[in-house]
Amino acid sequence: GQNIDQPTEMTATEGAIVQINCTYQTSGFNGLFWYQQHAGEAPTFLSYNVLDGLEEKGRFSSFLSRSKGYSYLLLKELQMKDSASYLCAVSANTGFQKLVFGTGTRLLVSP
Amino acid sequence: GAVVSQHPSWVICKSGTSVKIECRSLDFQATTMFWYRQFPKQSLMLMATSNEGSKATYEQGVEKDKFLINHASLTLSTLTVTSAHPEDSSFYICSARDGRLGVFGQGTRLTVV
Numbered sequence: 479g480q481n482i483d484q485p486t487e488m489t490a491t492e493g494a495i496v497q498i499n500c501t502y503q504t505s506g507f508n509g510l511f512w513y514q515q516h517a518g519e520a521p522t523f524l525s526y527n528v529l530d531g532l533e534e535k536g537r538f539s540s541f542l543s544r545s546k547g548y549s550y551l552l553l554k555e556l557q558m559k560d561s562a563s564y565l566c567a568v569s570a571n572t573g574f575q576k577l578v579f580g581t582g583t584r585l586l587v588s589p
Numbered sequence: 590g591a592v593v594s595q596h597p598s599w600v601i602c603k604s605g606t607s608v609k610i611e612c613r614s615l616d617f618q619a620t621t622m623f624w625y626r627q628f629p630k631q632s633l634m635l636m637a638t639s640n641e642g643s644k645a646t647y648e649q650g651v652e653k654d655k656f657l658i659n660h661a662s663l664t665l666s667t668l669t670v671t672s673a674h675p676e677d678s679s680f681y682i683c684s685a686r687d688g689r690l691g692v693f694g695q696g697t698r699l700t701v702v
Binding site for chain 1: 631680686690
């Protein structure tokens with residue numbers, strides 16, 4: 479089975495940097511995804527890591543360490559619109575490569 | 590980019606009735622689609638994997654006779670919530686893999702009264 483953990487809630491101020499951690503245990507790891515979800519909407523793709531290291535995409539970066547079962551999403555220059563839930567999801571290469579989601583982290587950005 | 594369309598966006602139904610939710614991949618073929626359920630302030634919980642031309646694979650604890658899944662073509666999967674009860678009220682979201690990327694539908698908010 480798979481076990482994915484994230485902090486439940488985080489708060490930060492506009493313009494700051496925040497790091498959202500995700501730890502996972504899975505068999506047959508085939509990649510880790512980060513999604514953003516605003517209330518009442520479907521998740522939108524942010525990043526994908528399959529190899530160790532840092533992937534940078536504008537204000538968002540994601541890091542993966544497969545040996546430690548650990549990832550983080552780094553958000554820079556926070557904006558009010560970044561207030562949302564951030565979901566860590568792991569893909570396994572067993573079965574149909576389904577995505578299993580972590581508990582999600584609700585981020586509140588204040589002025 | 591790849592688009593997954595889900596319909597309806599919201600539905601209100603009476604307790605005991607059945608509701609069908611459609612999930613379509615608009616510009617790519619999806620032999621596999623996934624159905625998730627999300628309760629307020631919680632993450633997405635995988636319910637089942639929908640496979641074109643064969644039976645769906647359900648996650649542990651999900652009643653296959655209550656949540657009927659049909660994947661009749663490479664672009665359409667349907668989820669039918671049978672004999673719905675208020676506790677089935679939730680946000681249902683489908684997803685399809687376009688290569689490595691999971692693309693999500695808009696979601697369906699189901700309210701059972």
